[in-house]
Amino acid sequence: MIRRKLIAGNWKMNKTAADGVALIKDITAEIGRLGSVDIVVCPPFTALESAAKALEGQSVKLGAQNMHPEKSGAYTGEVSAEMLRSLFVSHVILGHSERRTYFAETDAFINKKVVASLANQLKPILCVGETLAEREAGQTLAVVQKQTEGGLAGVTAEQITNVVIAYEPVWAIGTGKVATTAQAQEVHAFIRDLLTKLYGAPLAQKIRILYGGSMKPSNAPELLAEKDIDGGLIGGASLEARSFIDLVKAADAAK
Numbered sequence: 001m002i003r004r005k006l007i008a009g010n011w012k013m014n015k016t017a018a019d020g021v022a023l024i025k026d027i028t029a030e031i032g033r034l035g036s037v038d039i040v041v042c043p044p045f046t047a048l049e050s051a052a053k054a055l056e057g058q059s060v061k062l063g064a065q066n067m068h069p070e071k072s073g074a075y076t077g078e079v080s081a082e083m084l085r086s087l088f089v090s091h092v093i094l095g096h097s098e099r100r101t102y103f104a105e106t107d108a109f110i111n112k113k114v115v116a117s118l119a120n121q122l123k124p125i126l127c128v129g130e131t132l133a134e135r136e137a138g139q140t141l142a143v144v145q146k147q148t149e150g151g152l153a154g155v156t157a158e159q160i161t162n163v164v165i166a167y168e169p170v171w172a173i174g175t176g177k178v179a180t181t182a183q184a185q186e187v188h189a190f191i192r193d194l195l196t197k198l199y200g201a202p203l204a205q206k207i208r209i210l211y212g213g214s215m216k217p218s219n220a221p222e223l224l225a226e227k228d229i230d231g232g233l234i235g236g237a238s239l240e241a242r243s244f245i246d247l248v249k250a251a252d253a254a255k
């Protein structure tokens with residue numbers, strides 16, 4: 001398999017610094033040195049520094065949930081790529097549907113962040129996905145195409161293998177409604193084709209495309225068996241050590 005599976009936990013606005021360290025200790029005690037799967041945890045900003053210390057010497061990587069595209073300046077409440085790098089952050093979730101919806105983030109703004117993250121040696125996890133109304137109107141692939149192309153504008157062939165795409169159908173996030181494996185694989189294959197058109201097959205084959213939306217240990221094996229599903233971006237099930245560990249084990253079994 002050319003693509004290593006990747007399991008990323010998006011803690012969203014959950015866990016204090018102390019809660020985060022406790023969770024990381026439970027996770028790393030069981031799978032901290034598992035070599036076969038890439039694992040990333042994405043705590044809130046306030047828990048990054050203590051999480052980085054708890055992850056020292058472990059293979060689990062650290063991600064942030066957002067960043068601002070500018071280097072520094074008068075952007076109250078925001079955090080730059082350089083600030084994240086100084087806390088040993090390697091990945092950053094960008095364009096999550098919750099940020100698109102609640103914070104009015106556009107493809108153009110998300111694109112600036114993607115470009116800035118790559119320029120600062122961070123690996124962006126670019127989230128794309130349709131709402132229920134868009135799916136019902138038959139617009140799923142058009143929406144995903146617009147968000148993917150918009151997010152990746154200006155990203156070069158040299159940079160693209162550092163990008164991770166996460167397909168997260170908005171109607172499946174936090175709802176318990178998981179996309180069927182066929183629904184997910186259809187969109188993942190579509191994204192892979194799009195990446196092939198943009199960057200050519202050899203590079204497109206190397207890019208990880210994660211599924212996100214009510215993924216849990218019970219439905220992960222079936223999803224992860226699909227040809228173009230290279231891992232998961234996990235919300236709710238990443239908040240408990242047991243379910244997160246079981247998701248990582250499912251990815252290990254599917255590799």
Ligand SMILES: O=C(CO)COP(=O)(O)O
Nearest residue numbers: 010173174213214235236
């Ligand atoms: O939004 C998600 C990950 O970014 C998915 O959240 P849930 O796993 O809670 O549905």
